[in-house]
Amino acid sequence: MADENGEIWSTLSSVALREFVDKKISVLLSDNSRKAGWVQAIDPVTHTIVLQEETDDLNAKKLTFVMGHAISRVVLEESEGRPRITDFLEAEKAKKYSQDDLNERKAGLVEWLTKNRIPVTESVEDSAILSVMGVLFVEPPYDPDCCRCGNEIILDRIQKLIRAREDPSNGTDS
DSSP: OEETTSOBGGGOOHHHHHTTTTSEEEEEETTSOEEEEEEEEEOTTTOOEEEEEOOSSTTOOEEEEEOGGGEEEEEEOOOSOOOOHHHHHHHHHHTTSOHHHHHHHHHHHHHHHHHTTOOEEEOSSOTTSEEETTTEEEOTTOSGGGEEESOHHHHHHHHHHHHHHHOGGGOOOO
16 A cells, blocks of 8 residues: 555655645555546545546546545656636536526525525625625525535524525515
């Protein structure tokens, strides 16, 4: 279980493991199979690799979890560009809605939150992001999964409120 320098993979430090993140690698497994792709993350405890494998279909992405105990050897490969996983996730969100649709969804959400007595403003840093009292932020396309907040209780309540707006059985048009 060695990396390209002959070090034992399971004994590498967190700092050494971090060097593999965002790099293209080839992993030889204990059953002599091989996996290749871009490292998204590595668990520093189990040494499990989250690998974005390349596929023939350019629109399809495949994430594979390579368990640390199954790794025999890891080799860094030469690479030029880096396909980021967030790029295709954000592209998936963005291509569903036009700018007009996003503006309409934003206005509808502001109206819904205001109607429910939730103070909402545009974020100071980015006018596309809605801010609820500076602790919860809603990003485009303004659905419940686009909320981020450090307080789980506030996050849950606002997400439920947004879901209630989207639920056709609640009797609203918004």
